[in-house]
Amino acid sequence: MAFPEHVDYVIVGAGIHGMTTAWKLAERLQERGEKVEGRIIILDKAGVAAGASGVACGVVRNNYFQPAMRRLMAHSVEIWESDPKGLSYHPVGYLQISCEAMRDDVGTIFAQQQAIGYDSVFIEGANASTKYMRGIFEDWQAQGITSVLHEKRGGYSNQTRTMYALADKVEKLGVRIMTGVEVTGFESENGSSAIRAVETNKGRIGCERVIIGAGPWVRDFWKMLGLPDKITIKDYDGELRHGVDMWRYWQLEEGVLLLDPDLGRANDGSIPPVVHVDTDAPLYSTVDGSLITDEMWGIYYKPDWHFGGIQGGAAPYKVDKPADEVQVDPYGPASPEFVASPEFAHMWVSALAHCQKRYEGQMGKYHHEPSGGIGCFTPDSFPVFDHFHENATVIADSNHGWKMIGVGHLIADEVLGTTQELLEPFRFARFEKGDLHPVSNSPYPWS
Numbered sequence: 423m424a425f426p427e428h429v430d431y432v433i434v435g436a437g438i439h440g441m442t443t444a445w446k447l448a449e450r451l452q453e454r455g456e457k458v459e460g461r462i463i464i465l466d467k468a469g470v471a472a473g474a475s476g477v478a479c480g481v482v483r484n485n486y487f488q489p490a491m492r493r494l495m496a497h498s499v500e501i502w503e504s505d506p507k508g509l510s511y512h513p514v515g516y517l518q519i520s521c522e523a524m525r526d527d528v529g530t531i532f533a534q535q536q537a538i539g540y541d542s543v544f545i546e547g548a549n550a551s552t553k554y555m556r557g558i559f560e561d562w563q564a565q566g567i568t569s570v571l572h573e574k575r576g577g578y579s580n581q582t583r584t585m586y587a588l589a590d591k592v593e594k595l596g597v598r599i600m601t602g603v604e605v606t607g608f609e610s611e612n613g614s615s616a617i618r619a620v621e622t623n624k625g626r627i628g629c630e631r632v633i634i635g636a637g638p639w640v641r642d643f644w645k646m647l648g649l650p651d652k653i654t655i656k657d658y659d660g661e662l663r664h665g666v667d668m669w670r671y672w673q674l675e676e677g678v679l680l681l682d683p684d685l686g687r688a689n690d691g692s693i694p695p696v697v698h699v700d701t702d703a704p705l706y707s708t709v710d711g712s713l714i715t716d717e718m719w720g721i722y723y724k725p726d727w728h729f730g731g732i733q734g735g736a737a738p739y740k741v742d743k744p745a746d747e748v749q750v751d752p753y754g755p756a757s758p759e760f761v762a763s764p765e766f767a768h769m770w771v772s773a774l775a776h777c778q779k780r781y782e783g784q785m786g787k788y789h790h791e792p793s794g795g796i797g798c799f800t801p802d803s804f805p806v807f808d809h810f811h812e813n814a815t816v817i818a819d820s821n822h823g824w825k826m827i828g829v830g831h832l833i834a835d836e837v838l839g840t841t842q843e844l845l846e847p848f849r850f851a852r853f854e855k856g857d858l859h860p861v862s863n864s865p866y867p868w869s
């Protein structure tokens with residue numbers, strides 16, 4: 423097939439957002455009786471799932487302290503539920519298991535889930551929490567837990583399988599995916615800032631609209647679009663803060679314990695809900711009994727037949743460099759700099775053992791292959807979904823994005839002219855206006 427000279431819609435990035443935007447855009451064009459072939463192209467400098475979407479743990483949850491995030495996730499969960507098999511999605515539910523410092527926040531989340539009709543139960547008190555958890559795992563032994571939020575919806579999906587299924591779906595709808603094509607810049611219309619062409623390492627493609635879903639590379643596209651790398655924020659106390667960095671990176675630490683995933687099953691033999699624990703109980707090494715931390719820590723895990731073991735992660739850490747200096751390529755496990763550390767492995771396996779007896783003394787089974795990846799975060803760690811220069815759309819999910827399978831659908835509708843109320847709280851202007859999302863007591867930048 424020839425290199426295209428012009429298409430209506432150029433989507434940059436063959437990750438979850440690029441793919442789902444193309445999916446809905448193509449369906450909408452078909453519904454209008456318009457042709458799709460030759461009008462939508464996805465460009466990726468590497469390949470399908472080459473970025474964060476290819477390494478994501480795949481957890482899908484609603485548990486967010488921020489009401490706007492919860493509404494958005496409820497919409498996305500409906501899309502996951504619409505085709506579990508086709509999307510390689512396991513609707514096993516999700517457990518937020520917390521210490522006292524987080525009980526009120528999680529109680530608020532529960533109350534608001536009830537208000538939006540999202541199915542969950544909330545258990546409070548140390549004894550009731552232990553009893554509830556032992557009803558799922560008879561070897562549950564975590565101390566200091568005083569609440570359990572059990573989301574009956576959500577679960578996890580198998581990232582690369584989902585991504586290839588989405589690629590197949592969009593190609594059948596008539597979308598062209600071109601890999602090995604690197605976007606290097608944008609050409610503007612004479613006399614306006616609208617983008618009239620995308621410059622690539624293989625040539626120029628004229629277009630009517632550009633949609634960017636570039637995951638950890640969003641920093642580069644922000645620059646290509648001439649958007650500011652320092653911004654003004656009206657803070658929570660109403661003070662204006664000038665010169666705040668637009669982007670920063672965090673390292674996501676994840677790994678696999680190479681045990682038969684069947685060992686992670688629940689008492690009744692079913693695949694259990696994804697477990698997420700946040701606690702301030704002292705954490706001791708499962709190797710030598712030494713104290714690892716007596717500060718707040720958090721982990722999540724699930725038996726995962728796709729990863730071939732017990733897979734999960736812990737709270738991320740900030741990359742201690744200005745965003746401009748962070749080397750994003752090569753990405754993920756191929757990175758010489760940003761992969762999960764030996765300290766992570768020790769902490770995470772010890773934390774598994776802290777929670778369930780079956781994981782005691784299993785450090786030797788940790789899979790020592792490189793894993794994890796970096797994410798690019800906004801100043802308040804929540805997404806920016808917005809349109810710039812008349813015809814350029816940026817999907818910057820601030821690393822919340824695997825679960826957000828519905829965002830591309832909402833973006834597609836906005837691109838076709840219908841503003842989406844669910845996306846409104848995520849506009850770029852919120853920083854200067856002070857419309858920031860509330861902050862929780864979680865140890866994560868994304869809850």
Ligand SMILES: Cc1cc2nc3c(=O)[nH]c(=O)nc-3n(C[C@H](O)[C@H](O)[C@H](O)COP(=O)(O)OP(=O)(O)OC[C@H]3O[C@@H](n4cnc5c(N)ncnc54)[C@H](O)[C@@H]3O)c2cc1C
Pocket residue numbers: 434435436437438439440465466467468469470471472473474475476477478479480481482603604605606635636637638639674675676794795796797817819820821822823824825826
């Ligand atoms: C270790 C890890 C675990 C995670 N776990 C979860 C989880 O369990 N649940 C959850 O909800 N989220 C999770 N996330 C976050 C989630 O993976 C991301 O938010 C999401 O995948 C981002 O999707 P995307 O489509 O924006 O970008 P990506 O999937 O990163 O795709 C961007 C694409 O853009 C391409 N690209 C970059 N530059 C160019 C260029 N110049 N020209 C052309 N193409 C270009 C890249 O090759 C890449 O394929 C995790 C992230 C990490 C790193």
